[in-house]
Amino acid sequence: MNHMILAIAIALLFGIGTFLILRKDMIRIAIGITILSHATNLLIVSSGAFSGDKVPVITHENTGNSAGFIFTDDLANGILAPIVSKGTEAIYVDPLVQALTLTAIVISLATTAFLLILCYRVYQEHGTTDVSEIRRLKG
Structure with a gap:
């Protein structure tokens, strides 16, 4: 509606x-x-x-890795945060x-x-x- x-x-x-x-x-x-x-x-x-x-926006509540998110950059491996792992739905x-x-x-x-x-x-x-x-x- x-x-x-x-x-x-x-x-x-x-x-x-x-x-x-x-x-x-x-x-x-x-x-x-x-x-x-x-x-x-x-x-x-x-x-x-x-x-x-x-x-x-990345806050202190969602900085943990328990939800399958990666919030740190790892340029040596080509990872730019935030990355969602497979099987995790980000809305x-x-x-x-x-x-x-x-x-x-x-x-x-x-x-x-x-x-x-x-x-x-x-x-x-x-x-x-x-x-x-x-x-x-x-x-």
């Missing part, structure tokens, strides 16, 4: 973002692009969130999607700041943020 609610929320965010991008006001277009980037971040996180239950959340989302959030912040500054400069120059009005003023 939670997967369905998340999927509906992501679809609504994509729909709202697309609706705002198709408007004539530049501020609404910038807000729509921001909402689309948040929807994309949610989609990326949701794609990796349901593949496991545990956090992929960890993929940390790659978290890293990609953090990178996307930073890029989204910079893009949103640039778009808002651009809208402000257009308003200073033309006195409006309406795209059709700016086209008419341009000639």
Whole structure:
């Protein structure tokens, strides 16, 4: 049930973002692009969130070798930790999607700041943020 609610929320965010991008006001277009980037971040996180239950961080509780895990590097034998021995099932959340989302959030912040500054400069120059009005003023 939670997967369905998340999927509906992501679809609504994509729909709202697309609706705002198709408007004539530049501020609404910038807000729509921001909402689309948040929807994309949610989609990326949701794609990796349901593949496991545990956090992929080595703590003091799981440093023992009783569960079949190897948590020490042995470069002479070509072992890079953590290694799961055969017969042991590891259900960890993929940390790659978290890293990609953090990178996307930073890029989204910079893009949103640039778009808002651009809208402000257009308003200073033309006195409006309406795209059709700016086209008419341009000639």
